[in-house]
Amino acid sequence: MEGCSFLRRYLPGRTTLLRAAVILNPVKVPEDFQSIVDVALTKHDFTNTLWLETAEDDPGISMAKRAIEETVDLVVVAGGDGTVRVVCAELAGTAIPIAVLPVGTGNLLARNLDISLDLEIALVEVLGGTERRIDSVQVEGDELGTDRFVVMAGLGLDAAIIADAPDELKKRVGWAAYIVSTLKNLNHPFVTVEITIDDRRPFTRRARTAVIGNVGTLQANIPLLPDARPDDDLIDLVVLAPRRLTHWPRLVLSLVAKSVQEGRHIERFTGRTIRLRTPTPVRRQLDGDEIPEGTTLTASVDPAALVVRVP
Template identity: 45%
Template sequence: MPESLPESQPEPGSGRKRAALILNPVKPTEEDIRGIVAELSAQEGWDEPLVLETTEDDPGHGQAQEALKAGVDVVIAAGGDGTVRCVAEELAGTTTALGLLPLGTGNLLARNLDIDVDDPRSAVEAALTGTERQVDVVYVNVDRAQDAHVFLVMAGLGFDASIMADTRDDLKDKVGWLAYVDAGIRNLQGKPSKVKITLDGGKRMTRRLRSVMGGNCGKIMGGLEIFPGAKIDDGLLDIMTVAPSGAFGWFAVLGKLVARGKGKDPSLEYFQCKEAEVEVDTPLEIQLDGDALGKGRHMAFRVEPNSLKLRMPYGKKDPAILTNPEP
């Protein structure tokens, strides 16, 4: 009689699908996440899911590699945007799909893709049986490091990154995304920095700015579209520069954001490219999808088109996010 297989491994040749759940255990939730994924997997005739928890030392990379080695059909990232980013970094360029189970504060990618941030069962259903789309991934090298990071929503240098670095975790647990507003108000005051920007190897631009951001898709909390027209599958990176003038300059920035970038006010400018370099003389805070990376002076962006399989709900998608909104 052949030896029985370990309980965590599906039977070879069974043809049954299997999901991996990569769970950030520190994210507060009253739901039985493991139970929901196991229950819905069984309902769909899938094998028992492979469950892996992130740790402080490994926020998702090693777990995603383990899931790939196990040959699962979809990897469900259960956590915030940081967990999603780490898992996506390993899945990009593979044939394994990424599903989202949003448990964080921002959950920006989930919001952009119409994944319900308040209904775990709905999110898991989309991860297991939703439509599958190929989306872009943006690679970023910080301070000319050999190894690149990825982001799926947005990254930045300056004011926006200072907000992420200065947001209080205890306040996020109490008031959610309003904690970012608190950090933003505390960081409004500040001097602009001399920034050099090169797009697609062209002529270098020099600006005095508070922030430079790159966007792969455009929405943040409250549905505000800060990168108008940015699409996650168009092969393009959207660049936004922020340069408020004077004490009331932030009102002009906000006004142009609400107007979706329309108008000639130079406080907010937009560009599109496939590659970009951003350099400052004095180190500034850097963030990727809400993760503060510390201070740096140089960021090199590169879009890898359609390099990640992503599961999302069936139904009409926001045309501001996808080039072809139908599933």
């Protein structure tokens, strides 16, 4: 579906000034955020900007819907990975471009789109850059309903690390708080996972964690899913299954050093639809947000559903 604003931006001889909506999490942005962004938008011919703050009981759903109703030419989203996920879910299929600003802890979508983690540099890059279509991922599961993600969804250890990273520590040290949580959870119990990829026969693995990704790079540029691309019409799955604590150092080293063979504790798969099922409820996450425990996650790629601004 091509929105009116998408067409208006490319009409020859257009005299209409551009309008942006800025959806921000007020807890995440710096004090001078609005003035910095307003100056940058003005330089790129945006006027009468719509400023929309998320709330504790609404991480961006109604704000994104308001932006769509106003037929803005651009949506700027500034918040954590959860805010970015919610806004991108609402904008999927609208053709309204999204500019992601890195003000959260993980900033995983920005990292994977090669957007600078410096706010002012990122503004220059996304406002002066180009548009790129990327995939969105539809996800379903028990206790979840239907939702979307743009980065990664996972269960087991992956979700435990996210849930157990203290908020206060994240405020002080940023993404390094996840390292503390990882060390705390290294002995997370195994999860028995039945995996179904597209129409292939299901198979079972005992794993510490299983992660489905639309993109592949974590904080510190760790390539958890090195072949994942946000615009390849596919999603990727990694299954991590170190048997003992002593297996973790080699596993981690194999993720960051291409010269080290990965070994039998890592498996990777690719498909258009990936279904994970466990015999008992386990911890789960979507784009860094913990969701209710459950037994299923089914992810299906929605090709080229999002338009994003990139350097």
